[in-house]
Amino acid sequence: MREEFEVLISEEELDKRISEMAEQLDKEYEGKTVHLLGILKGSVFFMCDLAKKMKSDVTMDFISVSSYGDGTESSGIVRLNKDLDESIEGKNVIIVEDIVDSGRTLSYVRKLM
Secondary structure, X not given: OOOOOOOOOOHXXXXXXXXXXXXXXXXXXXXOOEEEEEEEOOOHHHHHHHHHHOOXXXXXXXXXXXXXXXXXXXXXXXXXXXXXXXXXXXXXXXXEOOOOOOOHHHHHHHHHO
């Protein structure tokens, strides 16, 4: 049996907002290459949608970190599962994260930069 869900944000509204974000980033980084850094796995689809809408030159890389272990509650300890493939030194980096609850993961990633 398929469970029904209430749609909180329509696909059209979401697409419009992603376009607005892409426009804003294009203005802020006009004439520059933007390096999108996605935190796996939740950021992948959103980050790809954002990159497709941007007019700026965009490069992408991914990092994987975890503070959940095998459970659904944060252990409070963040660990690196997959590092960057390339150096981001001197690049215009935008971190793309799907959920920020405690902020530990994002803080950890920023310290790695």
